[in-house]
Amino acid sequence: MQSLSRRDFLRVSGLAAAATVAAACAQNAPAPAAEPTAAPATAAPAAPEATAVPAEAPSAYNEAPVLAERVAAGELPVVDERLPENPLVIEGLDGIGNYGGTWRMGKRGQSDTTAQGYITSRGLLKIDHNLGIVNGMADSWSVSDDGTEWTFTLRKGLKWSDGAPLTTEDFRFYYEDLILNEEYTAAVPVQLASVIDGKRVPAEFAVEDDITFSYKFARPNALFLYYGSVITNIAASPAHFLKEFHPKYGDKDAIAAVIAANDSWDDWTHVMTDKDNVFVTPERPTHTPWINTNVWSDEYVVLERNPYFWEVDIAGNQLPYIDKLTYRDFTDTEVYVMWCVNGEIDCQGRHSGDFFNYTVLKEGEANGGYAVQVWRRTAVQGVAPNHTTKNARVREFFQERDVRIALSLSIDREEIRELLLDGFGRSTQYGPPEDSPYYSEKLAKAYIEYDPDRANELLDNLGYSERDAEGYRLWKDGSGEVISWVMLAGDQEASPTILLLTDYFKAIGLKMLYRGADRSLRQQMHKANEAEMGLSPMDRNLVPLADPQIWTARTGTDSDKSWSAAWTAWYLNPTDPIAEEPPADHWVRTLYANWEKLQETADPDAQKELFGEILDIWAEEIPCIGLYGDEPRLIVVKNGFKGIQEGYPYDCCATNYEAIIDDATWYWDDPSQHMD
Numbered sequence: 001m002q003s004l005s006r007r008d009f010l011r012v013s014g015l016a017a018a019a020t021v022a023a024a025c026a027q028n029a030p031a032p033a034a035e036p037t038a039a040p041a042t043a044a045p046a047a048p049e050a051t052a053v054p055a056e057a058p059s060a061y062n063e064a065p066v067l068a069e070r071v072a073a074g075e076l077p078v079v080d081e082r083l084p085e086n087p088l089v090i091e092g093l094d095g096i097g098n099y100g101g102t103w104r105m106g107k108r109g110q111s112d113t114t115a116q117g118y119i120t121s122r123g124l125l126k127i128d129h130n131l132g133i134v135n136g137m138a139d140s141w142s143v144s145d146d147g148t149e150w151t152f153t154l155r156k157g158l159k160w161s162d163g164a165p166l167t168t169e170d171f172r173f174y175y176e177d178l179i180l181n182e183e184y185t186a187a188v189p190v191q192l193a194s195v196i197d198g199k200r201v202p203a204e205f206a207v208e209d210d211i212t213f214s215y216k217f218a219r220p221n222a223l224f225l226y227y228g229s230v231i232t233n234i235a236a237s238p239a240h241f242l243k244e245f246h247p248k249y250g251d252k253d254a255i256a257a258v259i260a261a262n263d264s265w266d267d268w269t270h271v272m273t274d275k276d277n278v279f280v281t282p283e284r285p286t287h288t289p290w291i292n293t294n295v296w297s298d299e300y301v302v303l304e305r306n307p308y309f310w311e312v313d314i315a316g317n318q319l320p321y322i323d324k325l326t327y328r329d330f331t332d333t334e335v336y337v338m339w340c341v342n343g344e345i346d347c348q349g350r351h352s353g354d355f356f357n358y359t360v361l362k363e364g365e366a367n368g369g370y371a372v373q374v375w376r377r378t379a380v381q382g383v384a385p386n387h388t389t390k391n392a393r394v395r396e397f398f399q400e401r402d403v404r405i406a407l408s409l410s411i412d413r414e415e416i417r418e419l420l421l422d423g424f425g426r427s428t429q430y431g432p433p434e435d436s437p438y439y440s441e442k443l444a445k446a447y448i449e450y451d452p453d454r455a456n457e458l459l460d461n462l463g464y465s466e467r468d469a470e471g472y473r474l475w476k477d478g479s480g481e482v483i484s485w486v487m488l489a490g491d492q493e494a495s496p497t498i499l500l501l502t503d504y505f506k507a508i509g510l511k512m513l514y515r516g517a518d519r520s521l522r523q524q525m526h527k528a529n530e531a532e533m534g535l536s537p538m539d540r541n542l543v544p545l546a547d548p549q550i551w552t553a554r555t556g557t558d559s560d561k562s563w564s565a566a567w568t569a570w571y572l573n574p575t576d577p578i579a580e581e582p583p584a585d586h587w588v589r590t591l592y593a594n595w596e597k598l599q600e601t602a603d604p605d606a607q608k609e610l611f612g613e614i615l616d617i618w619a620e621e622i623p624c625i626g627l628y629g630d631e632p633r634l635i636v637v638k639n640g641f642k643g644i645q646e647g648y649p650y651d652c653c654a655t656n657y658e659a660i661i662d663d664a665t666w667y668w669d670d671p672s673q674h675m676d
Contacts, residue, residue, distance in 0.1 A: 007128075023447065040261065060085075062317045064099040066455060067307050076307055077163070079318055084157035086139060088311045092665025093129075094642040096313055097321040100671030103641075104346045106336045107327040110506065111519065113279055115350055119467040120288035121232040124152050125225055129648065129660045133225060137234060137287065137310065139211075147220035147602045154211040157310040160285035164240045168213040172346045173239035175205045177246060178276075182451075183267045186646055191227040192235065195219040195596070198574055208480060213302035213645050220600035222607070226546040237276050238285040245271045252388050289320040289664045301327040301334040311664050315599060321643075321667035337361070340636045343368035346674070347644060347666070349375070349635035349657065357498075357634060370638045373646035379539035380430040382428045383407070383501065383625040385485075388566035388580060389532045393475055394485045398533075402462055404622045408447040410508045415450075416500055428539045429614060429626035432567065438544045438611055443619035448626070464509075473509035484511035485532040488525060489560070492516040496626070524557035529578040536560035538624065542651035544611060545598070549612050552595040553588050555621070563623050564588060582676060631649045640669045 040162050050654045061077040063071075070076040107115040116229045124138040134143070158166040179185050179192060180202060194199035194217045195334040204216040215224070229235040243249035246256065262346045265274070266637055274280045279296035286292075290303035290309070303325040311319040328344075330336045336351045337388075341364035345352075351359065361372045368373045385398040397403055413427035427448050432438040459465070459473065464483065466474045472482040487498055494502070494514040505512045510535070517525070525531045538561055540547040548557050557578065566580035567588055573579065600605050633650040635657065643666035650657050668674050 004639065009402055013100075014655065015141065035058040057483055060316060061312060062304060062315070062321060062521075062606070064318070064321075066100075067305070067318075070307070077131045078184040080307045082159065082163070083318060084155040084159075084310050086155055087154070088136065089314060090319065090662050090665055091314045092309050092643045092667075093645050093661060094665075094667075096288070096315050096317065097642060097667030098669065098671050099321055099667060100323050101668040101674040102324040102326060102346075102676055103666070103674075104344060105172070105327050105348045105614065106330055106339060106345060106351055107296075107301070107343070108330060108333070108336070108351060110279075110329075112335040113296060115348075116292075116296070116301075116303070117232075117278075118350065118656045119325065119663055120286075120290060122288055123229070123231045123233055124154075125230055127231060127535045127543060127660055128657055128662075131660070136527065141225070142534045143222075143225075143602070146406070147222040147600060147603070148213055148218075149216040150221070150224050151208075151212065151214040155310060156211055158287070158310055160238050160241075161291045161306045161308055162238075162285040163308055164238065164285065165210075166209045166236070166238075166287060169210075170236040170239050171213050171234070172207055173203060174235055174237040176247060178237060178272070180234075184272060184628070189229070190572070192228055193226065194221065204526060220602065223545055223599050226543070228547075228653070231546065236287075241285055242275055245275050258652065284472065290325050290573045301329075303327075308631065309664070311582065311662070313665065319662075320664035332591040340370070341368050342366070343370060343638065345370075345636055346638040347636065347641050349633060349650070352636055353377075353634045353650075355424070355634065358632070361634060361636060367635070370636050373635040373637050375635060375646055375648055375650040377537070377631045377650045378429055378433045378542045378628040378629060379537040379619055379631070379651065381497070381627040381631065382430050382534060382538040382561075383627070384534045384538075384561055384563040385624070386529070386531055386533060386562065387564045387623070388529065390529050391485070391532060393477070393483075393544075394532050397485075400462060401621055402491075404625065405447050406458040406508060407510075408595050408622055408625045409449065409451045409455040409458075410504045410510075411625070411627065412450040412504065413448060413627055416456075416497065419500070420496065421628070421631060424630075424632050425628040427627075428629045429618070429622065430541070430624055430629075431618070431626075432544050432646065433629065435649075436544065437614070438608065440612065440615040441617065444613045445617040447622060448512050452504075452507055459508060459510075471509055472511050482511050483509075484513055486515050487533045487535060488515050488517060488531045490519060490521055490522065495535075498552050501535075522560060526565060527558040527578070529569075530558070531562075531565070533571070534560040534562070539652035542649050542655045545607065546655070547653060548595070548598075548611070548614070550624075551618060552591050554595070557670050586635070589623055590617060640672075640673070642667050642669055662664075 026561035049284050062078045067076060105115065110534050119140055123136050124420060125133055126136040129455055137154060137158060138152045140153045142151050160166050171319060179188055188202045188314050193202050196218060200308050201218045206214045224230065245255060246267060247255060255268050256479065258271055260469055265271050275284060278284045278286055278292045282292035282294055289305050289306055293302045293304055304322050305320055305393055309319060331353055337357055337360060339345050365371060387398050389395050417423055417425045427446060428444045429565065431440050431443040431447050463476050464473045468474060468482055474481055475481050489498060493516060502512050538550055540550060550561050553564050555568060557565045562568055564576050567582045568583050570579040571592060591614055594614050597608045598607055601610060637644060644661055648657060
C-alpha cells in the first residue's frame with residue numbers, strides 16, 4: 001500500500017477543503033473546546049450525595065391535551081391520581097414548554113435498541129446536567145457506613161404505564177424470581193453480587209414496606225449508586241403483568257399453551273424473556289416517558305406518551321411535553337444523513353454525530369430547517385490490541401510493553417486531527433477529560449509524541465530487526481513470515497483513520513491488515529477471542545467511577561473496546577469457554593485488585609487515590625493506544641425544537657446527552673407544525 005498523501009486523503013475520504021470547513025466553523029458554530037454556552041459544571045463530584053427535590057411539588061397538576069381528552073372520555077383517571085404524591089420536579093433548560101407534536105428519529109436496524117434506550121432511560125437516581133447524583137424514581141436513599149447496605153424509598157404512588165402500582169413487589173419479583181432463579185438467569189449480574197473467592201455471592205434483598213427496599217452485600221459496594229440498574233434503569237419488572245408466565249405463580253397448562261403457540265419459545269424462560277422486553281412485547285408496562293406501540297423490528301416504530309409518567313415541570317405540568325416519538329429504519333448511514341439534510345430528523349446525534357458529516361450537515365441547514373449543535377465528545381478514539389488473542393505470535397507481540405509504546409510513538413496524531421477534524425480535538429491517551437477531577441496528565445500525554453525513530457529502535461531492541469524486501473519486519477521464530485495482524489472494525493472498507501494507521505505502522509515495518517464486519521459478527525469474533533485488534537471510541541470517561549470497565553479490563557468479551565478478552569472472561573466468569581487466568585505477577589491483576597478495593601471504599605479521597613493508581617498503570621503500560629479526544633460531536637436540532645443547548649460534554653450511557661439534559665423537558669415552540 002502506498003503512503004496516503006494529504007491530497008489523496010482528502011479525495012478518498014470525501015472531505016471538503018480544510019479552509020471551507022474552518023470558515024463554516026468560524027461562522028456557524030463555537031469551537032468545540034470553548035466554554036459551554038449554558039455554563040454547566042463539567043466536573044463530577046468527588047462524593048455524590050442525595051439531592052433534595054429541586055422544587056416543592058405543586059398542589060394541582062396540568063396534563064397534555066391528548067390525555068385530557070382520554071380523561072373526559074372516561075379512559076383515564078384525572079392527572080392528580082396518575083402522578084405519585086411527590087413527583088420529580090424538573091426545570092428544563094428553555095423553561096416551561098408546550099404540549100404536543102412528534103419527535104422524529106432513526107434507528108439502524110432492529111439491533112439498534114440503544115437509539116431508544118438513550119431517550120427513555122430512567123432510574124432510581126440520575127446524573128444530571130451538572131454531573132451530580134440526584135433523585136429519580138427514588139424519593140430518598142441511604143448507604144450504611146461500611147458501604148454494604150443500600151436502602152431506597154420510592155416515590156409514593158408510582159405507577160406503571162398501564163396504571164398498576166409500581167412497588168417494592170416489582171423489585172422483589174425481578175430479583176428473587178428472575179435473577180436468583182438459576183433456570184432463568186445463569187449468573188447473577190455483578191452489580192447485584194459480591195465476588196468472593198472468584199464466585200458471585202448474591203446480595204440479600206429485603207422489603208420494608210410497599211415503597212422501601214434494600215440490598216445488603218457480602219462485601220462493601222461503595223459504587224453501587226453508579227450502576228445502570230440504579231442510574232439508567234430500574235432492577236424491577238412488572239410483576240402483575242409477568243407472573244402468569246412464571247411457573248411459580250402461573251397455571252402450568254396455560255403456560256404450556258402459550259409456549260406451544262409460538263415456535264420460537266421452547267420453555268417458560270423464553271416466554272419470560274420476550275414478555276419482559278418492550279422491544280418484542282410493546283404492551284409490557286414501563287416506567288419511562290414514552291411507551292412503545294409496536295415491535296422494534298418494524299420498519300417504522302411509534303412511541304406515545306406515558307400517561308402515568310412521574311415527572312412534572314416547575315408549573316405542575318406533567319411531563320413529557322412531546323406527544324409522540326417515531327423511529328424510521330435504515331441500514332446505510334449515508335441515507336440517514338440525507339434524512340437530516342432533508343429536514344426529516346428532528347433531534348438526534350447518535351448516527352450523524354461524527355465530524356466528517358460536518359460540512360454536508362452545515363450546508364443543508366437552511367434547506368433542511370435545522371441547526372447543527374456542536375458538543376464536546378469526551379470519548380477517546382483508540383486502538384485496542386487484544387493481549388490474549390488466539391493467534392499465539394500476535395499475542396506475544398502485543399503483550400510486549402515496548403511494542404505498544406512503539407505503536408503509539410509511530411502515530412502522527414497532529415496529522416490525524418488536521419485531516420479528520422480540521423485540527424479540532426486533543427491528542428491524548430485514553431483517560432478522563434481535562435476538566436475531570438480524575439484527569440491524569442501523566443496518562444494523557446504518555447508516549448503521544450510522534451517519534452518513529454524511537455519506535456524503530458524499540459522494535460529493534462526487542463529482536464524484531466530482520467525485514468523482508470518491502471521493509472516489513474519478520475517474526476523471531478525463523479519462519480521468514482512478516483509480522484502482521486488484522487484490524488477488525490465496522491466499515492466494509494477501511495476508514496481514513498485505519499488507512500492512516502496502516503501507513504504509520506508500515507513506516508516502522510509492521511503490517512496491519514483490515515477486515516470489515518457488521519456489529520453482530522464483530523461481537524461473535526470478540527466473544528470467541530478471534531479478534532486481534534479493534535478501533536473504537538473509548539468512552540465512559542466523563543464520570544469515571546460510573547463505569548470504569550475499560551480501565552479495569554472489564555469490558556465485555558463481545559466489545560470492540562476489549563483489550564484482553566480471555567482475561568476478561570476469566571475475571572467475569574471463569575467457566576467461560578475462552579476464559580484464561582492472567583499470570584500471577586501480571587499488572588492486570590493490580591487493575592482488578594484496585595477495582596475491588598474501589599468498590600469497598602466509601603471515602604472519596606481514598607477512591608480517587610485508588611483510581612489514580614489505575615491510571616498510573618495505564619500511563620506506564622499503555623494497554624490501548626489513544627489517538628484523540630474532545631472530538632466535536634454533532635447534534636442535528638430542527639428549528640423550533642427547544643430544551644437542548646450545545647456546549648455540553650457528550651459521553652456514553654449514564655451521561656449521554658439525552659439523559660443528563662432530561663429529554664422529557666424538550667418541546668416544540670409550535671407543536672401544531674410537527675404533528676407527524
